[in-house]
Structures are given as C-alpha cells and as structure tokens.
Amino acid sequence: MSNDRSRRSAVHVLHLVDRTTGQPLRLNGRRLTVFARNPVIAARELMHGRDPGRWAVHMAPADQPPA
Structure with a gap:
C-alpha cells in the first residue's frame, strides 16, 4: 500500500461542538464520538439537519491526542 493511500484511509475522530x-x-452524559x-463525508452526515451557525465538527486523526 502506498503512503498516499494509507493517509487517505486513516481513521479520524469527529465530535460535534456547540x-x-x-x-x-453529549448523549446520556457521554460525548458523541x-x-x-x-471524515469529510462523516462531517457532512453529522451536520445534516443541524444549524451550521450553532454546530461545528471537530476532527483529528485517531492517532493524535484530542485538543
């Protein structure tokens, strides 16, 4: 597998942020992860039906610690 392909298929973590x-x-006290x-398609699906003025999607590669 080439480096370019492995970068594109890396797992990302996404969170919706107010x-x-x-x-x-948070759902039942737990952060939605x-x-x-x-991540582009996942972010689009997370934002479907939500007000972009209120919600933002934060994303990072899964191998990086959360900000």
Whole structure:
C-alpha cells in the first residue's frame, strides 16, 4: 500500500461542538464520538439537519491526542 493511500484511509475522530458554549454534544452524559475513514463525508452526515451557525465538527486523526 502506498503512503498516499494509507493517509487517505486513516481513521479520524469527529465530535460535534456547540459554537456558543464550546462544549461537545453529549448523549446520556457521554460525548458523541464518530470514527470514520472519510471524515469529510462523516462531517457532512453529522451536520445534516443541524444549524451550521450553532454546530461545528471537530476532527483529528485517531492517532493524535484530542485538543
């Protein structure tokens, strides 16, 4: 597998964050966490039906510590 392909297929971690509070979306007290190989598509699906003025998607490679 080439380096370019392995970079594209790396797993990413995504979180929905409330722009007004800076806090992640929580369900039953737990932060919503999505793992995806294509973070652009996953972010689009997370934002479907949500107000982009209120919500933001934060994403990072899964092998990096959270910010």
